[in-house]
Amino acid sequence: MSGSMEMFDLEGYGASLLDGALLTLLVGFTAMVVAILLGLLGAWGKLSGSKTARAATETYTTIVRGVPELIMLLLVYFGVPTLLQDLAGVFGYEWVIDLNPFTAGSLTIGFIYGAFCTEVFRGAFQAVPKGQIEAAHAAGMHEFLTFRRIRFPLAMRFALPGLGNVWMVLIKATALISIIQLDELMRNSRIAANSTHKPFTFYFAASLIFLFITAVSMWGQKYAERRAGRGVRR
Amino acid sequence: MDSGVIVEHFPRLMSGAWITVQITVISLILGFFIAVPAAAMRLANNLLLRLPVQGFMFYFRGTPLLVQLFLIYYGSGQLHTALESVGLWMWFREAWFCAVLTLTLNTAAYTAEILRGAIQGVPRGEVEAGRAVGMSGVLLFRRIIMPKAFRIALPAYGNEVVFLLQATSLVSTITLLDLTGVARRVIAQTFAVYEVFIAAAVIYLVMVYALVFLFRWMERRLHPIRQ
Incomplete structure (x- = not known):
């Protein structure tokens, strides 16, 4: 061990780590938007009267929650293009598909956490008190207006803690995308670790950046919940 | 779709699954034994007991x-000389050891958090009743608080076990041949990408x-009023 300071010297790779962190956040936000949209759709399916919609969403959440993220990611990134090419081949077409890592990664992570958002939104919509809906109807609001003014805003408040938790798990899951070569935080740390032969330094630095993101998210979650609940008596 | 590939390589996939099960079970058991005292320390009034555990839980949660895994497996290489001087290098050289160590610490942190919530959820009346019959300290913890806390924690712990089983797929990134590792290797040999990943x-x-x-x-069995 030569000098303890050498341990903390990022040898000029600090900027690259920060660039990676920005991309990590971008992937995280994109995936979260996809997850929320899928979650709303899924919750609608689970709560709808249609048997087909219920069966479809039930299958979606069952499969997604039982398969590791890594398998899912590799399946989408490497498997789906091959599958589509094979299918196209059956019909006599030649079709070369190249998914870029950003799209494949954000969509896969969004698809996975959409299943978790589905459960969050389902619980939230079920938690809306019946009396509120009855009151809306009594005041003469029709179905859509009741949804827009009462059901949806109330459900969003109930969904907030659950969504915060999903975000916290999701942002950590984005590290997996480094495996399909997207230059996010984890992969840039790996590149730096390999070229400087200081893996401990760089993976530790990466972990601290993730820790910072988590800490800020926790603070943000607390703030958002307090703000959303400001009209609620404790 | 080439189903012959799956039939041919099924035994290999199953041996990978066996590794997955082994890593999961070992990490769960070790992690649990770390989590119980950690949860107790996390709730202690003494700062010297509480702060280190709090830091450990915050870091691993x-x-x-993936970062933790790389930090321990690849990162230990940088600390090679230091580890060698205390005789630990022979352990950290092994991917298997690093995988189990990382997963153990990771699940210990999450389990400790689950247990902390459960211990706080033990009804005050039951603790008071325990004290009223003269129990205190370790006896109270062992006979009243922990059994009740385990029952409260069980659903959340079940989720953690499922997450850990799935999380073991990451050990394939540090060369281990668990189910995911075997699948990736079979694909490298056969190019049957989606067939093998779907299997x-x-x-x-x-x-x-x-x-x-x-x-x-288990939740049904442990329910106080048996159906």
Whole structure:
């Protein structure tokens, strides 16, 4: 061990780590938007009267929650293009598909956490008190207006803690995308670790950046919940 | 779709699944034994007991498992000389050891958090009743608080077990041949990308839902009013 300071010297790779962190956040936000949209759709399916919609969403959440993220990611990134090419081949077409890592990664992570958002939104919509809906109807609001003014805003408040938790798990899951070569935080740390032969330094630095993101998210979650609940008596 | 590939390589996939099960079970058991005292320390009034555990839990719950895995497996190489001087290098050289160590610490942190919530959820009246009959300290903890806390924690712990089983797929990134590792190797040899990944996904699904049903059964068994 030569000098303890050498341990903390990022040898000029600090900027690259920060660039990676920005991309990590971008992937995280994109995936979260996809997850929320899928979650709303899924919750609608689970709560709808249609048997087909219920069966479809039930299958979606069952499969997604039982398969590791890594398998899912590799399946989408490497498997789906091959599958589509094979299918196209059956019909006599030649079709070369190249998914870029950003799209494949954000969509896969969004698809996975959409299943978790589905459960969050389902619980939230079920938690809306019946009396509120009855009151809306009594005041003469029709179905859509009741949804827009009462059901949806109330459900969003109930969904907030659950969504915060999903975000916290999701942002950590984005590290997996480094495996399909997207230059996010984890992969840039790996590149730096390999070229400087200081893996401990760089993976530790990466972990601290993730820790910072988590800490800020926790603070943000607390703030958002307090703000959303400001009209609620404790 | 080439199903012959799956039939041909099924035994290999199953041996990978066996490794997955081994790593999961060992990490769970070790992690649990760390989590129980950690949860107790986390709730202690003494700052010297509480702060280190709090830091440990914050770090392992706040960073991705993949980073933790790389930090311990690849990162230990940088500390090679130091580790050698204390005789630990022979352990850290092994991917298997690093995988189990990382998963153990990771699940210990999450389990400690689950247990902390459960211990705080033990009804005050039961603790008071224990004190009223003269129990205190370790005896109270062992006879009243922990049994009740375990029952409260069981559903959340079941989720943690399922997450850990799935998380073991990451050990394939540090050269281990678990189910995911074997699947990737078979694909490298056969180019049957989606067939093999789908087969692996189905094996994971079966293992996950077997666990889910096991935990549901345990929850029913441990319910105070037996149905």
